[in-house]
Amino acid sequence: MPGKGLKFLGSVCLMGLLMAAVPALAEDVIKIAVPSPYTGSAAGFGENVKAGVTLKVEEINAAGGIDGKKVEAVYLDEQCEPREAATVSTKIANDKAIVGIVGHLCSSAHLAALPTYVREGIAAISPTATSVTITDKNKDAKGNVWSFRNVYRDDFQGKFLAQYVDKAMGLKKIAVFYENNDYGIGLKDAFVKEAKALGLTIVGEEAYMKGAQDFNPQLTKMKGGAPEALFIAGYYPEGALIVDQAKKIGLDVPKFGADGFDNADYIKLAGDAADGLYLTAPFLAETAGPDAKKFIETFKARFGRDVDWMSANAYDATAMLADAIAKVGADRAKIRDYLAGINTADKGYKGITGVNYFDKNGDCLKPAYVKMVKGNAFVPAPKQMD
Amino acid sequence: MLEQQLVNGLTLGLIYALIAVGYTMVYGVIELINFAHGEVYMFGAFLCMMFLTVFGAPLIVAVLLSMVCCALMGVLLDVVAYRPLRNAPRLAALITAIGMSIFLQNLAMIIWGSRPLPFVKEALPAFFKVTALSFGDVKISWMQMTIYIVAVALMILLNLIITKTRTGTAMRALAQNRVCASLMGINVNRVIAFTFALGSGLGAMAGIMVSMFYNTMYPTMGYNAGVKAFAAAVLGGIGSVPGAMFGGVVLGIAETLGAGYVSSPYRDGVAYAIMILVIILRPSGLLGRAVTEKA
Numbered sequence A: 001m002p003g004k005g006l007k008f009l010g011s012v013c014l015m016g017l018l019m020a021a022v023p024a025l026a027e028d029v030i031k032i033a034v035p036s037p038y039t040g041s042a043a044g045f046g047e048n049v050k051a052g053v054t055l056k057v058e059e060i061n062a063a064g065g066i067d068g069k070k071v072e073a074v075y076l077d078e079q080c081e082p083r084e085a086a087t088v089s090t091k092i093a094n095d096k097a098i099v100g101i102v103g104h105l106c107s108s109a110h111l112a113a114l115p116t117y118v119r120e121g122i123a124a125i126s127p128t129a130t131s132v133t134i135t136d137k138n139k140d141a142k143g144n145v146w147s148f149r150n151v152y153r154d155d156f157q158g159k160f161l162a163q164y165v166d167k168a169m170g171l172k173k174i175a176v177f178y179e180n181n182d183y184g185i186g187l188k189d190a191f192v193k194e195a196k197a198l199g200l201t202i203v204g205e206e207a208y209m210k211g212a213q214d215f216n217p218q219l220t221k222m223k224g225g226a227p228e229a230l231f232i233a234g235y236y237p238e239g240a241l242i243v244d245q246a247k248k249i250g251l252d253v254p255k256f257g258a259d260g261f262d263n264a265d266y267i268k269l270a271g272d273a274a275d276g277l278y279l280t281a282p283f284l285a286e287t288a289g290p291d292a293k294k295f296i297e298t299f300k301a302r303f304g305r306d307v308d309w310m311s312a313n314a315y316d317a318t319a320m321l322a323d324a325i326a327k328v329g330a331d332r333a334k335i336r337d338y339l340a341g342i343n344t345a346d347k348g349y350k351g352i353t354g355v356n357y358f359d360k361n362g363d364c365l366k367p368a369y370v371k372m373v374k375g376n377a378f379v380p381a382p383k384q385m386d
Numbered sequence B: 001m002l003e004q005q006l007v008n009g010l011t012l013g014l015i016y017a018l019i020a021v022g023y024t025m026v027y028g029v030i031e032l033i034n035f036a037h038g039e040v041y042m043f044g045a046f047l048c049m050m051f052l053t054v055f056g057a058p059l060i061v062a063v064l065l066s067m068v069c070c071a072l073m074g075v076l077l078d079v080v081a082y083r084p085l086r087n088a089p090r091l092a093a094l095i096t097a098i099g100m101s102i103f104l105q106n107l108a109m110i111i112w113g114s115r116p117l118p119f120v121k122e123a124l125p126a127f128f129k130v131t132a133l134s135f136g137d138v139k140i141s142w143m144q145m146t147i148y149i150v151a152v153a154l155m156i157l158l159n160l161i162i163t164k165t166r167t168g169t170a171m172r173a174l175a176q177n178r179v180c181a182s183l184m185g186i187n188v189n190r191v192i193a194f195t196f197a198l199g200s201g202l203g204a205m206a207g208i209m210v211s212m213f214y215n216t217m218y219p220t221m222g223y224n225a226g227v228k229a230f231a232a233a234v235l236g237g238i239g240s241v242p243g244a245m246f247g248g249v250v251l252g253i254a255e256t257l258g259a260g261y262v263s264s265p266y267r268d269g270v271a272y273a274i275m276i277l278v279i280i281l282r283p284s285g286l287l288g289r290a291v292t293e294k295a
Helices: A002-027 A043-062 A082-094 A107-120 A154-168 A182-197 A216-223 A236-248 A265-273 A290-303 A309-328 A332-340 B002-030 B037-053 B059-085 B090-112 B142-164 B166-176 B178-183 B188-214 B221-236 B241-262 B264-281
Strands: A030-036 A071-077 A098-102 A124-126 A147-149 A173-179 A201-208 A229-233 A255-257 A277-281 A349-351 A354-356 A369-374 A377-380 B131-135 B138-141
Touching: A030 A043, A030 A082, A030 A309, A043 A071, A043 A290, A043 A309, A071 A082, A071 A309, A082 A107, A098 A309, A098 A332, A107 A124, A107 A147, A107 A182, A124 A309, A154 A182, A154 A229, A154 A255, A154 A277, A173 A182, A173 A216, A182 A201, A182 A229, A201 A216, A201 B264, A216 A236, A216 B002, A216 B241, A216 B264, A229 A236, A236 A255, A236 A265, A236 B188, A290 A309, A309 A332, A309 A349, A309 A354, B002 B037, B002 B138, B002 B142, B002 B166, B002 B188, B002 B221, B002 B241, B037 B059, B037 B090, B037 B188, B037 B221, B059 B090, B059 B188, B090 B221, B131 B142, B138 B142, B142 B166, B142 B188, B142 B241, B166 B178, B166 B188, B178 B188, B188 B221, B221 B241, B221 B264, B241 B264
Parallel strands: A030 A071, A030 A098, A098 A124, A124 A147, A173 A201, A173 A229, A229 A255, A255 A277
Antiparallel strands: A277 A369, A349 A354, A369 A377, B131 B138
């Protein structure tokens, strides 16, 4: 009698499920959502954010949780794809147990999810989304900001780097390479605009697609313009290859990049060509305080790799959200109000990445640091801007 | 600059060609576009890296082992995913192929993680970096020379297998008419499995050489390369092996010149535009002949 057997099996499974669900309900947890790419081509970045959040959540729970309740991070995969992010955002908004969000990672995914968060009223802190457009889209009809970030915007980075190239390095002829997406184009535009205002010469602007491996045609073309420096507006997986191939064709000039390069894997991928890269970073391990030092060590012991800025920012973003929950309780609207109230440096959250606070647009006012790669290691650049 | 761009394009094109023959052979024999082929190419790179690091094998051994493993993987793909659907509507097999591609991509992410990995530098012979030939500004490294030599040698070997051996004859017979071939006593499933093995082995070699040349490998690398190689196969005339080789080289050079002279964001656009033009003017592709003469 297969029918009866199946029914029996089914009821056993159901009972098992119910029993598994009971302790979770009884324990009463506070849930926060962490939507990021955990599969797909940006999954490597998602792992970084997850690592930062994991450490903070474990720390909070080890100290007894918030008001005796454990914090649970729900990791939702959106593959850095806008359409996936839109689906995930609805899931988050509908789960009433979730009180706040750390994410999204990618600007384009964040922009796709934002309308839901604004409409349904749940606050998000993105540790990494740097697109300028977010500023225009994160408010509801009353002008309340629902999306915050503890990372600077692309236009700030681009402008800052152009000034650094000119004032600190004294280089005048720049070739520009950019990834053909929101991040790359935004960064490139800001850089080029400021560079032109400073009187620098741009000797070539070339684009590439994510996942590209061959940059020889563009580099060969750029070499004809004899640039003194190469600015790469993109991420490290492609950036490392650009640097490597540039050296191979004899274009051995200083390279400049932004936060997208800040990953220890860059050095592995670029190999002998890694040296001579300058990059902006929201977080500089060497100049960090004692809390950060402890974080850096714990991170290395736990994950077996050097900390990157994304993990550090995610760690701080989680801490801010947890702080808000602890102060005003597990209420979505009150959490938003609390976060919006962190609007001066005095009220700011002193985390491992410095003082985190938001302006009236939910954007972050944080300084940028310059790191460089020397002797196959990231070190602070000898010259910093004020 | 033009000469350097041609050298760049040739390197890229020969790699596309190696992958493209895998698509075209399978299509020739069972009229299936094996979308999981790009993933086999990716596994080639990762398996080679694994043999080098985990088992400490010498480079040549690791490369050969990886090719053999990928050949077996190709056979397994056929047996597990495509053979049960041999008489099903063609769309079913096509969807299965896409499913296998997604499955293998995620399998690689589970095994090796999703972060890009560098190739094992220590395993590469030092002479790879040395310039082999140089005329004026144009430089060709031994690494590039190795790609040329290996790719051309493998394709000559492949042509010999197809034209001179009994299995090759069986493959061509299958391509012409599967039912007739089986009536002549040809073991159809075995020949199809052999076709998958051959194509997958070459794909693995392409994956290994790409990861060596660019010093990177990541689980999604098969997608882009797969689409390009597929386009190359169509450009050359799908089902035609010499067509795939020729199509690969044409596509590689078109892409490089497009990026170098037209506009870099449209580099793939230029390559595909050329493909579309060829297909419009010659629907069977550059070297594709009448439908009955494949493989």
